[in-house]
Amino acid sequence: MAEREAIGRAIAEERKRQNLTQSRLALMAEINEGYLCEIEKGIANATINKLLAIAKALGIALADLLEGV
Template sequence: MNVRKIIGWNLRKLRAEQGLSQERLALAAEVDRSYVGRIERGSENVTIDMLNALATVLGVPAAALLIEPAKGARPPLPLSSGRKPRKG
């Protein structure tokens, strides 16, 4: 697996674990949502500064985005689409 795919895999995994949409992550990191999608697909060559910004929003060290997934690990599941129901 190449480095861009590893970063995308870890970004999507961490984002989904925290229940963040691509849009919310992008807003907090001050980047375009489509850019986050391209990073997650492994088609974007991200800078160290961008890795740091995304990691900061996710509350993890930037190095966490560079850890190769275990062999045979299943891809992170997507979040359910659509808006969440309003509370109260």
């Protein structure tokens, strides 16, 4: 659970740093906005494919999202 929360927090922080809304990032990553919200809150258990899509949409390596987890 702590890992999910840490990953979600990293996604939210990077999204905000890039001045993206959840809606915009979800569109860019081709995932449901509600699902992205749950990932950011640490509720949803994101698949590796979804994490890769989010990282790609953010223009960062997946390793950067997982750093410190």
